[in-house]
Amino acid sequence: MDKRIYVDHSATTPVLPQVLEKMLPYFTENFGNASSIYSEGRDAKRAIEAAREKVAKAIGADASEIFFTGCGTEADNWAVRGTAYANRAKGNHIITSSVEHHAVLHTCQSLEKEGFEVTYLPVDEFGRVSPDDVKAAITDKTILITIMFANNEIGTIMPIEKIAKVAEDAGVPFHTDAVQAIGLVPIDVSKVNISMLSMSAHKFGGPKGIGALYVKKGTKLNNFMNGGAQERNKRAGTENTPAIVGMGEAIEIATADIEGKAKKLSALRDAYIEKVLSKIPYSHLNGHPTERLASNANISFEFIEGEGMLLSLDMKGIAASSGSACTSGSLDPSHVLLAIGLKHEEAHGSLRVTFGEENTMEDVDYIVDNLAVIVERLRSMSPLYEEFVKNAK
Amino acid sequence: MLYSEKVMDHFTNPRNVGEIEDASGVGQVGNPKCGDIMKMYMKINDDTGVIEDVKFKTFGCGAAIATSSMATEMIKGKTIDEALKVTNLAVAEALDGLPPIKMHCSNLAQEAIHATLSDYYAKKGIEPPEGLLQCDGCCGCDKEDAE
Numbered sequence: 001m002d003k004r005i006y007v008d009h010s011a012t013t014p015v016l017p018q019v020l021e022k023m024l025p026y027f028t029e030n031f032g033n034a035s036s037i038y039s040e041g042r043d044a045k046r047a048i049e050a051a052r053e054k055v056a057k058a059i060g061a062d063a064s065e066i067f068f069t070g071c072g073t074e075a076d077n078w079a080v081r082g083t084a085y086a087n088r089a090k091g092n093h094i095i096t097s098s099v100e101h102h103a104v105l106h107t108c109q110s111l112e113k114e115g116f117e118v119t120y121l122p123v124d125e126f127g128r129v130s131p132d133d134v135k136a137a138i139t140d141k142t143i144l145i146t147i148m149f150a151n152n153e154i155g156t157i158m159p160i161e162k163i164a165k166v167a168e169d170a171g172v173p174f175h176t177d178a179v180q181a182i183g184l185v186p187i188d189v190s191k192v193n194i195s196m197l198s199m200s201a202h203k204f205g206g207p208k209g210i211g212a213l214y215v216k217k218g219t220k221l222n223n224f225m226n227g228g229a230q231e232r233n234k235r236a237g238t239e240n241t242p243a244i245v246g247m248g249e250a251i252e253i254a255t256a257d258i259e260g261k262a263k264k265l266s267a268l269r270d271a272y273i274e275k276v277l278s279k280i281p282y283s284h285l286n287g288h289p290t291e292r293l294a295s296n297a298n299i300s301f302e303f304i305e306g307e308g309m310l311l312s313l314d315m316k317g318i319a320a321s322s323g324s325a326c327t328s329g330s331l332d333p334s335h336v337l338l339a340i341g342l343k344h345e346e347a348h349g350s351l352r353v354t355f356g357e358e359n360t361m362e363d364v365d366y367i368v369d370n371l372a373v374i375v376e377r378l379r380s381m382s383p384l385y386e387e388f389v390k391n392a393k
Numbered sequence: 394m395l396y397s398e399k400v401m402d403h404f405t406n407p408r409n410v411g412e413i414e415d416a417s418g419v420g421q422v423g424n425p426k427c428g429d430i431m432k433m434y435m436k437i438n439d440d441t442g443v444i445e446d447v448k449f450k451t452f453g454c455g456a457a458i459a460t461s462s463m464a465t466e467m468i469k470g471k472t473i474d475e476a477l478k479v480t481n482l483a484v485a486e487a488l489d490g491l492p493p494i495k496m497h498c499s500n501l502a503q504e505a506i507h508a509t510l511s512d513y514y515a516k517k518g519i520e521p522p523e524g525l526l527q528c529d530g531c532c533g534c535d536k537e538d539a540e
Contacts, residue, residue, distance in 0.1 A: 305428060307454035311396075311404060324428065324454070333428065345425035345452070381410050381458065383421060383432035383450040 005363045006319045009203075009295055010152055010180060010354035016205040019249045023207065026242035034239045035230065044241045051248025055212055058255040059178075059197065060188035067213050067231045068244050072179040072200025075213040076103035078224035078235075079175040079196040083144045084111050086220040087173075091141030094118045095172075097129045097158075098339040100148050103198075104177055105335070108146075117141070126288035127156035127340050135166045145174045149181035149197075153323055153336040153352060154287030155296025157185060161192050168193040173219055179203055179211075183254030184262060184293050195219045199251075201243065206250030210243035261357060262294035268355045268364055273297050275368040280375050286337060286350060295354045298323070300337075300346045303385035304378040309351050312374040318367055323350040345384065396455060397489035403459035408466050411448040418516065420508030423501050429453035431461050431505040437513055442473045449505070456495035463487050464502035473513075476506055477524055 006014075015023075026047060032040025034048050049063070056063040069075045084094060096108050098120045108118045119137045121129050129147055138145075145167045150157045160176060167174035175196040178187060183204040189197060197214040201207055215221055215234075227236030254261075277283055282302040301309070306322025313320055323334030324347070332338075333347035342350075353367065379385040396404070413434035423430040430453065436446035447469050451461040464484050468476040481499040485491045491499060507526040514521040 303452065305453050305457075308404070308458060311401075311455045315405070343425065344428070348425070348428045381407065381450055382452045383430050384425070384452045386412065386432070386450055 002317075004317045004319065005359070005366060007353045007355055007359060007363070007367065008319050008321050009356040010155075010293075010352065011321055012202045012208065013205050013356060015202075015207050015246065016250060016253060019205055019207070019246050019253070022249045023242040023246040026245050030241070032241075034241060035228065044239070047241060048239050048244050051244045054248035054252045055199070056214075058182070058187075058251040059199075059214060060190040061214050062217070064232075065189075065214055065217060067215060067235050068239065068247070069211040069213055069235060070237070070240075071209060072177070072198050072203070072211040073101075073103040074224070075198035075200070075211045076101065076175075076177050076179075077107050078213055079198060079215075079221070080104055080107045080144065080146055081111065082221040082224055083173055083175065083196070083219075084116055085222040087143035091139075091143045092116045093139055093141040093143060095121065095134060095137045095142060095145045095147075097121045097123060097147050099123050099127055099129075099151055099153075099156075099336045100146070101152055101177055101179070104146055104148070121147075123156075123339050125340055126291070127151050127154050127286075127336065128288065128291070129158055129163065131159055131162035131166050134163050135170070138166075138170045138172060142170070142172050145172050147174075147176060149176045149178035149187070150185060150293050151287070151336060152180045153334055154298045154340065155180075155293035155354075156288045157181070157291045157293065160194075164193045167195075180293060182251065183258065184265070184295060186255075186258050189214060189216065196221070201247035201250055204250050204254035207243045207246040210240055210247045212247065264357065265294035265355050265359075268359055268361065269294060269297050271361060272353060272355075272364045272368065273299070275364065276371065279368060279372050283375075286340065286342065293354075295356065296352070297354075298350060298352045300342065300350045301375050302346065302349060303382045303388060304375060305348045306350055308378050309349075309371070309374055312377070313367075313370065316370045316374075318370065320367075321352045321354075323352065324348040395492065396459075397491075399463075399487075399489045400456060400459040400491065403462040403488065404455040407458055407462035409448050409462065409469065410450065412450065413446060413448050418509045418511075418513030420505055420510070420512050422504040422508050423453070425452075427497075429457040429498060429501050431457065431501050433461075433465070433505040433509040435509050435513065437473065439517075444468050444471055444473065444476055453498065453501075454495070456491050456498040457501060459488055460484050460491070460499045460502040461505070464506060468506060473510060473522075476510065477522070479503065479506060 032044040034044040052063045173195040177198045179200045200211040225236045286298040306324030337347035416434040417437040421432040432450045434448045447465045449461045485499040
C-alpha cells in the first residue's frame, strides 16, 4: 500500500511548501537573534514584525495585540492562568465548558487546587454551550469566561458572538481557544468582543512549535514565561524566528479564501457523512449537523471500538483518529463525547475524519468502501453485536 | 505507541474467533466503561479435562483482540490444569510484549479463561479447583481506576 490518505487535519497539517520556503533562510543565513542590535538581529526582528502584522490582519486585530507563544497549549495556559492571577483581588471564579481542550480544562483544574472556583458548563446534545447558561453562571466574583471557538473532536462551532456579548455586558474578560477555527471560520476581533484568542500554526499549514495569543488592548494579564524582554516584556524567550515567519505565511494563506475552502471541504465532509450513514448501519453523527467545522466528520459505530478501526484503516493507507480510550492513553473515552450524552461504548466506537484541501471525492469513496468492510469485520468479532443480533431475533 | 508484529498479526488474523453452539462453558469479562469486553466459549472433554475447542469474541482495542486470540491459541488442546496456569504475563510475552498502557488487556484474557472455567464447573455442579479467579471482569481496570 503506497498511497496514503491523510484525513486527520485537526491533529496536524503538513507545512505548505511555500511556507517552508519562506522559513528556511531564517535557520541559516538569517539566523540572528531578534534582540541583537546589529543587522542580523534587525533582519530577524523585521521578519517577526512582518509575521505579526499578518497574524493580526487575519483576525482583525492590531499587530500590538499579537504575542507569539511556543504552541497553542501555551497560549491557552497563559490566557487562563494569567487572567486568573491578574484579577485575583477582584474575584476567583472562572466559567468554562465541559468540552474544552485539555489545555484549558487541565489549567482550570489546576487553578481549582489554588483556590479558584470553576464552573464547567454543560453542553447540549450537539456540543453547544448556551449563552444563557453563561449569563446565569456569572457572579460578582467572575474574572474569566473561556469557551472554545470550535471543538477539536466533534467540530461543533460555539455561539461565540452571543457568548462574547454576554461577557461584554457583564464586564468579564472573554478568552476563546480558536486553535481549530482559524482558516475554517471567519474571525474578526474588531467586531466581536473577544479579550483573548489562542492560535496554533500547525493546524493551518504552518510549522509545529509556534502559537500566538491575541490580547485585546487593555486586558489585564500576568506573564506566564519570565525572562528576557521579548514580545514587549510579555513573553520571555528568544523568538523562534523561522517558525514565526512560517506562522505568518501560513495564516495569510489559510485565511485568504475561507469561504472557498469551507465550501470545498464541506462538500467532502457532507458526502462522507451521507455515504457512511447510508452504507453502514448503526452509525450516527456526533456534533452539530450544520454548525460544525467544514473539515470535521465524527461518527460513532455501535458495537465496536475505535482503535481497531484506526489500525485497520492505517493498513489500508488511511490516517484518521478516534475518541476511544484505547487511543488516548487512558481508560476513559473522550470527555467531549461523554459530555454530549454518548454512552461509554458509543464513545469508544467513534471515528473522527478531518479533511484537508488535498483530499478528493475519490478519497471519500475509498475511505467509505474500506470502512464498511472494517466495521463489518470488527462487528463479527464483537460480543456486543452478537448480543444485539440475538436479542433482535 | 508501537505494537509488536505478533500483536498486529493476531489483530489482523485473529485465531479462534466465533461462538460454540453447545459450549461446555461460556465466560464474559470486562465492561463497556473500560472499553474492553471479552467473551469466551469452551468445549471441554469431561473425561480427559481437555479443552477441545475454544472460541472468542472481543469488543476492544487491537491489543484486546490480539490477547484474546493468543490466549485461545495457548489453551486449545490443553487440559484445564494447564489452562489455569496461563498468566497475563505469559500471554503478553507470547505476543512479544504489549505497550504498558495495554497491559490490562492481558489481564482480561486470563480473567476470561477463568470466568469460562467457572461457568463450566457451575454447570457441572462441581466444586471449582483452587486458584480459580473469582472476578466478574475488568479487575485490571478497577485497579487502575483506583490509582
